[in-house]
Amino acid sequence: MTNLIDSGKTKELFETEDKNVLRVHYTDHTTAGDGLRNELIDNKGAVNNQISSLIFQFLTKNDIPNHFIKKISDTDQLNQRVNMIPLEVVVRNLSSGHFQKRFGTDDLQKLSKTVVEFFMKSDHLHDPMLNDLDAQALNIAKENELITMRHLALKVNRFMSELFMDMGIILVDFKLEFGINDNGQIILADEISPDSCRLIDATTKNSLDKDVFRKQEGNMMNGYYKILHKLENELG
Ligand SMILES: Nc1ncnc2c1ncn2[C@@H]1O[C@H](COP(=O)(O)OP(=O)(O)O)[C@@H](O)[C@H]1O
Ligand SMILES: [Mg+2]
Known part of the structure; x- marks a missing residue:
């Protein structure tokens, strides 16, 4: 198992063998009001992981420099650590x-x-x-x-x-x-x-x-x- 380095309201960041690469796990947490409301919504993490992956791939094709490397599972993707x-x-x-x-x-x-x-x-x-x-x-x-x-x-x-x-x-x-x-x-x-x-x-x-x-x-x-x-x- 790799170590959790950081987490926020909706995502968890894990280290990989490469110090410049993170595995980002998209959770089902959904927040509003600066985190005051926080609910789990079924499948939200997987859907956002897919949507964000598609949009970042599209931006890569259009030469926007970004952290996206690849989607590795329903809920996880690899990102350049910044x-x-x-x-x-x-x-x-x-x-x-x-x-x-x-x-x-x-x-x-x-x-x-x-x-x-x-x-x-x-x-x-x-x-x-x-x-x-x-x-x-x-x-x-x-x-x-x-x-x-x-x-x-x-x-x-x-x-x-x-x-x-x-x-x-x-x-x-x-x-x-x-x-x-x-x-x-x-x-x-x-x-x-x-x-x-x-x-x-x-x-x-x-x-x-x-x-x-x-x-x-x-x-x-x-x-x-x-x-x-x-x-x-x-x-x-
Ligand atoms: N490529 C990256 N390298 C390092 N940190 C990142 C990267 N992409 C996002 N983050 C950070 O990951 C943390 C977790 O994300 P998230 O759960 O959305 O947090 P937040 O509660 O700030 O919305 C945030 O601090 C976000 O800025
Ligand atoms: Mg966030």
């Missing part, structure tokens, strides 16, 4: 969630420009938003690193928005995390799944993501399965 930059990088195409509340817009209101926002990863501080100067002042990231992350996040957004649009799904917003690899390069890490994206059916506008759990509107897995099946058809 030093995580403790930021959540959020891209928004339509107003929703935190942005919608902050500015009092309508939900899903059109934005005249795509937004990229940085939040400090800290559950106990409730992930405070921070700007480029805050991040530099707190030694969380350097100016050029912030520029790189913003650039990569917008590139990911262009590829993913088009991918989902072809599937009849609107990518409303999503969260990315980045890390620095052994060569000092900033690469995309963590996961991309309906836990970390807002995805709505382009026709019905129904949520196909964790908002169903956040708002306690029923069984969120229906949307997750729909996303997985459509991705398999599109990319598989």
Whole structure:
């Protein structure tokens, strides 16, 4: 058995024989409110492992540097080990969630420009938003690193928005995390799944993501399965 190195709200990281490679295990834990609500939802880990694997493979094909190596079982994948930059990088195409509340817009209101926002990863501080100067002042990231992350996040957004649009799904917003690899390069890490994206059916506008759990509107897995099946058809 290999050792557990780290775990968070939804994933467990194990070491492998290669010090630069991690085995990441996707659990069924599903959280909301900075982890205040935490429930096990059957098969969520396996579905997110598959969805995230398909999306990272698609991003690799489109030359986005990232940590994904390969999926090794229903619930596990191998990832390049990185030093995580403790930021959540959020891209928004339509107003929703935190942005919608902050500015009092309508939900899903059109934005005249795509937004990229940085939040400090800290559950106990409730992930405070921070700007480029805050991040530099707190030694969380350097100016050029912030520029790189913003650039990569917008590139990911262009590829993913088009991918989902072809599937009849609107990518409303999503969260990315980045890390620095052994060569000092900033690469995309963590996961991309309906836990970390807002995805709505382009026709019905129904949520196909964790908002169903956040708002306690029923069984969120229906949307997750729909996303997985459509991705398999599109990319598989
Ligand atoms: N390639 C990687 N190398 C090292 N750590 C990673 C990598 N990808 C993700 N992580 C980290 O793994 C931890 C566990 O993930 P997760 O359960 O999603 O945590 P969180 O509670 O922060 O959402 C997080 O701290 C995340 O930043
Ligand atoms: Mg997470």
